[in-house]
Amino acid sequence: MNPVKRCSLFHVLAGAIALAAGPACAQQVYKWNMPTPYADGSFHTKNTRMFADEVRSASNGRIDITVHSNGSLFKLPEIKRAVQTGQVPIAETNLPAYGNEYAFFDIDGILFLDSGYESAARLWKLSKPHLDKRLNAQGITILYTVPFPGMGMVSKKAITKIEDFKGMKHRSWGPAASRFAELVGATPTVLQASELSQAFTVGIVDATLTSSTTAVATQAWDYAKFFIDFQAAHSKDTIIINTATFKGLPAELQQIILTASANAEKRGWDWSKREGEETKARLIKEGMTILTPDAAFVADLRKVGERLAQDWEKRAGPDGAAVLKEYIAGRR
Incomplete structure (x- = not known):
């Protein structure tokens, strides 16, 4: 064969092989939608966007996460199932919203059990094995968690004693909040944080247990006058x-997600500590009054908390009783 023809044939074949192999060798790009129930102004949403940005940057765009805030893609009650069924691969949610399904989802909802970030971390450590077991069985993996600042109450009226709750209409975000309302003589109504402003304005509710960060994110000064700093x-x-989605990623992308998760968790806990004080200062600046319960009010609230703990323990069974016992013993 003519050397020139042989050379030309070689280059033609090599080019054909390269074209055929190109698509197979190209790196897959994963475009994910990520719902969150929180408003754009919430530090949780901001932290989640930073997580998504880190994943996108570290993966050179191979994982591109679009964050959908304010319950715009899925409402809070729908988010866990959306991940479980693969409608979305990843999400931010608030597990106490699913407390009717499984008591351990609602362990954070045992109000007035204790307060402080050290206690919150210890409660998470004790409850996480049970949460992992339940969620893993549903095809879900926990990446990380971030606490809200201490829970208080946004209210149209001043609340300075336990009797002030009687006859009020409380917004509830789950079983524990509903039970609290019932125990203090209020009427609970389940609403999402994104619905707060309208619900207050039209009189559906006149108070809600929530954090100062949610109060700021929803501009509570437009619909209420008081924030009672319970630290509940x-x-x-x-x-x-979604576990199958995560395990289906190449190992290097899995590690990128785990690293970004660890960074977001540390950043989020530190941010939460600052956020509590900064958002309370913002509420005051916008004209709201911050009320701190006196000793007698706190004592009455702790009695309600004991009832909530008893109710939760009945739902959680022996595992729940063991966790509560260890948690309470450790705080002494």
Whole structure:
């Protein structure tokens, strides 16, 4: 064969092989939608966007996460199932919203059990094995969690004693909040944080247990006058991922997600501590009054908390009783 023809044939074949192999060798790009129930102004949403940005940057765009805030893609009650069924691969949610399904989802909702970030971390450590077991069985993996600042109450009226709750209409975010309302003589109504402003304005509710960060994110000064600083609990926001989706990623991308998760968790806990004081200062600046319960009011609230703990323990069974016993013993 003519050397020139042989050379030309070689280059033609090599080019054909390269074209055929090109698509197979190209790196897959994963475009994910990520719902969160929180408003754009919430530090949780901001932290989640930073997580998504880190994943996108570290993966050179191979994982591109679009965050959908304010319950715009899925409402809070729908988010866990959306991940479980693969409608979305990843999401930010608040597990106490699913407390009717499984008591441990609602362990943060045992109000007035204790307060402070150290206690919140210890409660998470004790409850996480049970949460992992339940969620893993549903095809869900926990990536990380971040607490809210201590829970208080946004209210149209001043609340300075336990009797002031009687006859009020409380917004509830789950079983524990509903039970609290019932125990203090209020009427609970389940609403999402994104619905707060309208619900207050039209009179559906006149108070809600929530954090100062949610109060600022929803501009509570437009619909209420008081924030009662109960420090009732540190409800936690949790980032979850569909297990099959996660395990289907190349190992290097899995590690990128785990690293970004660890960074977001540390950043989020530190941010939460600052956020509590900064958002209370913002509420005051916008004209709201911050009320701190006196000793007698706190004592009455702790009695309600004991009832909530008893109710939760009945739902949680022996595992729940063991966790509560260890938690209470450790705080002494």
